Amino acid sequence: MNLLIVLAVAAAFGLLRFMRAGLLAWAAAAWLGLYVIFRFGFSTPIPASVITLYMGIVSIATLAYVTSSEERREEVSRPLVRFMTEKRYTALLGAAVVAIPALAAANVYVQMNVPLEPAFFARTVHPASPSEITVHDAVIKLDAVANPFLPLQRSNPDEFRKHVENGRRVYYQNCVFCHGDNMTANGMFVHGLDPIPTNFTDQGTIAMLRDTFLFWRISKGGPGLPEEGAPWSTAMPAWEKMLKEEEMWDVILFLYDFTGQKPRAKEEVTP
Secondary structure (H helix, E strand, O other), rough: HHHHHHHHHHHHHHHHHOOOOHHHHHHHHHHHHHHHHHHHHHOOOHHHHHEEEEEEEHHHHHHHHHOOOOOHHHHHHHHHHHHHOOOOHHHHHHHHHHHHHHHHHHHHHHOOOOOOOOOOOOOOOOOOOOEEEEOOOOOEEEEOOOOOOOOOOHHHHHHHHHHHHHHHHHHHOOOHHHHHOOOOOOOOHHHHHHOOOOOOOOOOOOOHHOHHHHHHHHHHHHHHHHHHOOOOOOOOOOOOHOOOOHHHHHHHHHHHHHOOOOOOOOOOOOO
């Protein structure tokens, strides 16, 4: 426990008792004091979801207590009625009417703009790919092949651009919802995903991988991750069930073209 926080809350309660504060002030102080203790009073931080649960219980208990008798209801409502009806509080009432929804809106804005970060847990982010996979009943040896359309970049640039544009179509029809318009893992569904999708613009992601690795991950999705990649709870589907082999190679071309990166070259084995 953080004793300084607990003692500060206890001192505030002592001051209210000395001032003979009314029931409404006690109810508000109790709610705020418990929130401060839950939020700052423990050396080990309590998860925000747990604090929300506790404060919901505190709110219900406080409401039940202050409305449990006619005398308590009258004691709580009396200062509220005076605040809303007496002319000397008009300015404060107007400020409260503006401030309460403004604070609620600000809270929503702050929550929606919290930087998204993947949950930390010890695992292999880029597990080793298998030597071969089966896609659409065809065996693909990942160590021996490369993107079949990549050589077109030099031999036939016009045809290469057609494959890149087809990859663009595939990406924005299927991948944009999680990986985002600019490939920075900020798609509209990202707030519901844990871990969040890969940020393709990060120099430590696709630039460090062979394009065959991407083909494996795209075709097999989350269900195809090996044990060394655990624990994982990726929502990425096995796209081989929805895309043609050419479409998966094309979207890989588009990923590298859009980010201005190149796939890692195949390592040559020196005899």
